[in-house]
Amino acid sequence: MSLSLHSHPLASFCHKVLIALYENATPFEAVLVDLGSEASRAAFVNLWPLGKMPVLRDEARDRTVPETTIIIEYLDRYYPGEITFIPSDFDQALAVRLWDRFFDLHVQEPMQQIVGERLRGGGDPARVAQAEAALQKAYDMIEKQLGDHEHPWIAAGGFTMADCAAAPALFYAETLVPFPERPRLQGYYNRLVTRPSFARVLDEARPYFKFYPYRERLPARFQLDESGQ
Numbered sequence: 500m501s502l503s504l505h506s507h508p509l510a511s512f513c514h515k516v517l518i519a520l521y522e523n524a525t526p527f528e529a530v531l532v533d534l535g536s537e538a539s540r541a542a543f544v545n546l547w548p549l550g551k552m553p554v555l556r557d558e559a560r561d562r563t564v565p566e567t568t569i570i571i572e573y574l575d576r577y578y579p580g581e582i583t584f585i586p587s588d589f590d591q592a593l594a595v596r597l598w599d600r601f602f603d604l605h606v607q608e609p610m611q612q613i614v615g616e617r618l619r620g621g622g623d624p625a626r627v628a629q630a631e632a633a634l635q636k637a638y639d640m641i642e643k644q645l646g647d648h649e650h651p652w653i654a655a656g657g658f659t660m661a662d663c664a665a666a667p668a669l670f671y672a673e674t675l676v677p678f679p680e681r682p683r684l685q686g687y688y689n690r691l692v693t694r695p696s697f698a699r700v701l702d703e704a705r706p707y708f709k710f711y712p713y714r715e716r717l718p719a720r721f722q723l724d725e726s727g728q
């Protein structure tokens with residue numbers, strides 16, 4: 500198989516690329532990166548010294564592609580399918596890239612800060628409050644953007660790379676700072692989590708959710724059963 504994705508099923512940035520692969524039924528092999536294993540970490544860092552997941556390897560074109568946005572741009576160009584992740588219209592492409600950056604920088608980042616604080620043992624309340632405020636501001640902007648047009652997705656009228664970025668960012672952010680009073684954002688979140696590509700990603704993540712530090716706040720269907728699974 501030409502493509503392999505070096506990733507972990509719990510990692511939100513890996514979800515972003517998995518959604519794109521599943522949307523177009525692009526064949527690939529998933530290579531599990533276990534940063535807790537010295538051998539796995541060493542092999543991964545050898546591929547991409549920054550050690551950030553996911554990384555796409557394309558044997559057919561002998562290319563190693565890091566960074567989720569670049570990976571999806573690469574797939575769109577060299578492994579196109581029914582869904583076009585970046586529209587050919589320049590202005591629409593800019594809107595997609597803007598909202599892709601928005602979800603990575605202004606939703607994923609504060610979300611990961613809050614999770615990181617918990618993993619560091621409780622966390623610095625000032626830093627957590629700052630990240631929560633950043634999420635609230637981002638939510639206000641998403642609510643406004645969704646109201647600006649009639650389409651169910653965030654930009655450009657169809658499902659794009661920006662929605663791939665939005666799905667995991669909002670899925671985890673919702674467990675930290677829910678948004679019940681923002682009806683458009685809530686509706687968008689509901690569309691994302693029921694989209695078959697992301698529903699599949701979440702199903703595959705299910706065995707690993709026990710390692711998520713805020714697992715008790717995940718939607719009911721992802722709660723652990725009596726056997727702890």
Ligand SMILES: N[C@@H](CCC(=O)N[C@@H](CS)C(=O)NCC(=O)O)C(=O)O
Binds near residue numbers: 511534565568603
């Ligand atoms: N900007 C990167 C971010 C990737 C990223 O932060 N990945 C996380 C997993 S969700 C990671 O590899 N964390 C491991 C670490 O930081 O050591 C991208 O879009 O690919």
